[in-house]
C-alpha cells in the first residue's frame with residue numbers, strides 16, 4: 001500500500017493541468033504541467049522519508065500555481081486546505097523583492113513549514129538541473145548552480161535521499177557552464 005492517496009494526486013494534478021493550460025516549459029515545447037509531474041515524481045521517490053506524503057505530493061503538483069498562474073491563495077485553500085495553500089505560498093517568490101532577496105526570503109518561509117515542503121523545493125531544483133534552456137549564458141548557468149548550492153545547504157537536512165540526489169545534479173551541472 002502506498003503512503004499517499006491516488007485520489008489526492010489526481011485532484012491536484014487536474015487542478016495544476018488546468019491552471020498551467022497553454023504554458024510550456026521554458027526552452028521546450030512540452031506542456032508546463034510536465035514540470036510539476038517531474039517534481040512530484042522526485043518527491044514520491046523520497047516518500048519513505050515522509051510523515052505526510054500527501055502534503056508533499058499536493059504541494060509538488062501545485063507548487064507553481066500561485067507564482068505562474070492566476071490561481072489565488074483562497075482558491076487553493078478552498079480546494080486543498082490551509083496546509084497545502086500555505087506550503088505553496090512558501091514556495092512562491094515575493095515579486096516585490098530583488099531576485100536574490102526573493103530566493104532567500106522564500107527559503108526562510110519554507111523553513112517555517114513541515115519538512116515535506118522543504119522536500120518539494122529540493123525536488124524542484126533537482127528537476128531544474130536538467131539540460132538548461134539553449135538561450136541561457138554560462139554566467140546564468142553558473143549562478144543557477146550557485147543558487148542550487150544554497151538550497152542544498154539550507155533545505156538538505158529535510159531529506160538525506162533528496163540532498164544526495166541534488167548534490168549529484170549540482171556536480172553534473174558543471175558540464176553545462
Ligand code: NI
Nearest residue numbers: 035063064124
Ligand atoms: Ni518549479
